[in-house]
Amino acid sequence: MERLQKVVAHAGVASRRKAEQMILDGKVRVNGKVVKELGTKVSNSDTVEVEGIALEKEQKVYFLFYKPRGVLSAVSDDKNRKVVTDFFPEIEERIYPVGRLDYDTSGLLILTNDGEFANLMTHPKFQIDKTYIARVKGVPDRDKLKKLERGIKLEDGMTAPARVKMQSADPKQNKSIIQITIHEGRNRQVRRMFEAIGHPVQKLRREQFAFLTLHGLNAGDARELTAHEVKKLRVMAETGKQH
Known part of the structure; x- marks a missing residue:
């Protein structure tokens, strides 16, 4: 509806x-x-x-898009900044992004004209996993990473437990690369979580949405989701099973 x-x-x-x-x-x-x-x-x-x-009923379409940094997750902008739909000039359907990625965050974003599907993918109760790669300032110790895993108190409440994995640490350059998986989608959530433990994000990319990845795509590229992928995403959201 x-x-x-x-x-x-x-x-x-x-x-x-x-x-x-x-x-x-x-x-x-x-x-x-x-x-x-x-x-x-x-x-x-x-x-x-x-x-x-x-009204003519639009055919439902679903795209996986590798959003570059410096692009708005919107269909228009009053300041004339680049928006995600600028990358789909040939698409006649009125597509829009499912959820958001920050202006400065790159990575996997779904676009569709199917409102029911969009709601399934974004509503927190359906718990779709989203995996990010964050380059952060400094090298957080194990206790700080544990805090992220358990949940962090932000101004809009506690975050749900996350899965966190240190990929690399460079004390000389004072930076780390960390993988984090969450299923919520609050505004700038990953950035705020790392800020809360004293290690602000310098660069952020969403690598995975459920089982979907950026494999084979460069920033600015897109591909249509297959009917099987769309069905699988629906089933995952409705059953709460991620695999």
């Missing part, structure tokens, strides 16, 4: 704000009835008409 104004906007009829106004003005019908209430939810089986014309 998706909000009516979102469905209208995704069909390319109007912006989200204009779609809301069209609903308030009585220009939108669902299954033949005028709907004026914002937030009304509709499903794929509902027929939505705008000014008497039925």
Whole structure:
């Protein structure tokens, strides 16, 4: 189920704000009835008409994208910065990123036009694993890494337990490379976790999302997910089983 104004906007009829106004003005019908209430939810089986014309149902598409640093996880930007959808000029469907990667973070991002799938992938209760490689300042000792593993108290509450692995340590250069796997998706979470133990992140890349990896892709590259991959991700989210 998706909000009516979102469905209208995704069909390319109007912006989200204009779609809301069209609903308030009585220009939108669902299954033949005028709907004026914002937030009304509709499903794929509902027929939505705008000014008497039925919306075309978009084919669902799913992409795996290697987001470069310095690109926004958004579909537009009022400051004219590069956004992830700039890398998909040939795609007619109105795709959007599933969750976010920070402007300065690179790595694996999924884009789709399937709202139900996006919710499955991002809602914390579905616990999809996300693995990051972080280059951090200094060399954290075992006790500090244990804190990350147990959960760190941040301003928005305790983080869930994480899996942490030191990949390399360079005391001379005062830096370390650490792999961390979490299943939450709070704003700048990995960066804040490392800041909390006194080892700020200098560079961050998301290497893996569930079983998906960046294998064969360079920054800025994308590929379509296979039907099997999409189905497997759905099953993992719905059952809570990661493998």
